[in-house]
Amino acid sequence: EADIYQTPRYLVIGTGKKITLECSQTMGHDKMYWYQQDPGMELHLIHYSYGVNSTEKGDLSSESTVSRIRTEHFPLTLESARPSHTSQYLCASSEGGTQSYNEQFFGPGTRLTVL
Amino acid sequence: GNSVTQMEGPVTLSEEAFLTINCTYTATGYPSLFWYVQYPGEGLQLLLKATKADDKGSNKGFEATYRKETTSFHLEKGSVQVSDSAVYFCALRLRRTGGFKTIFGAGTRLFVKA
Numbered sequence: 001e002a003d004i005y006q007t008p009r010y011l012v013i014g015t016g017k018k019i020t021l022e023c024s025q026t027m028g029h030d031k032m033y034w035y036q037q038d039p040g041m042e043l044h045l046i047h048y049s050y051g052v053n054s055t056e057k058g059d060l061s062s063e064s065t066v067s068r069i070r071t072e073h074f075p076l077t078l079e080s081a082r083p084s085h086t087s088q089y090l091c092a093s094s095e096g097g098t099q100s101y102n103e104q105f106f107g108p109g110t111r112l113t114v115l
Numbered sequence: 116g117n118s119v120t121q122m123e124g125p126v127t128l129s130e131e132a133f134l135t136i137n138c139t140y141t142a143t144g145y146p147s148l149f150w151y152v153q154y155p156g157e158g159l160q161l162l163l164k165a166t167k168a169d170d171k172g173s174n175k176g177f178e179a180t181y182r183k184e185t186t187s188f189h190l191e192k193g194s195v196q197v198s199d200s201a202v203y204f205c206a207l208r209l210r211r212t213g214g215f216k217t218i219f220g221a222g223t224r225l226f227v228k229a
Binding site: 033 | 157160
């Protein structure tokens with residue numbers, strides 16, 4: 001059973017607020033990812049990390065930022081939320097190494113609504 | 116470029132019907148292929164995978180075969196159940212400079228009626 005957690009599961013906030021979406025995994029995985037998923041649309045990678053103090057931007061440009069101070073923790077922050085940020089955010093992790101077929105484990109997601 | 120194309124949903128079937136969800140891909144190199152499933156209110160879970168041509172992945176009655184000649188990885192199940200109602204994502208994972216990249220299809224929603 002995968003042990004990757006996201007909080008909150010649902011968040012409704014007003015425009016201009018600063019928010020942090022939490023993601024934690026207890027599997028000791030080196031690699032972690034943030035995806036954005038709009039309803040009925042494909043997943044887009046917005047951030048990834050290959051280890052502590054490593055963060056990179058993904059394929060889809062995002063105004064959010066991430067940090068990786070501890071292996072198990074990969075929070076995503078929006079300094080000033082806007083309605084265009086309304087979406088579902090999925091966190092994932094996978095083992096390190098060179099094998100391309102390492103499974104990605106996904107958290108339950110955070111559904112964000114910005115009013 | 117690299118991409119994954121899935122059949123559009125929603126797909127609506129009666130219980131015990133045969134399921135096929137088509138997936139084709141475009142990739143440079145030799146990707147690994149995956150099917151993920153997302154049940155209502157839950158995160159994505161790996162359903163099955165195949166790492167090289169002609170491999171067949173299988174799990175929970177679902178199967179998919181890595182077809183390099185047709186660049187396809189179609190998902191099949193012989194007899195669906197109501198509990199199979201979910202969104203199914205086809206994905207490929209390939210090596211790129213500095214690591215790996217996973218590309219997901221748009222997802223196909225499946226409704227199974229009792």
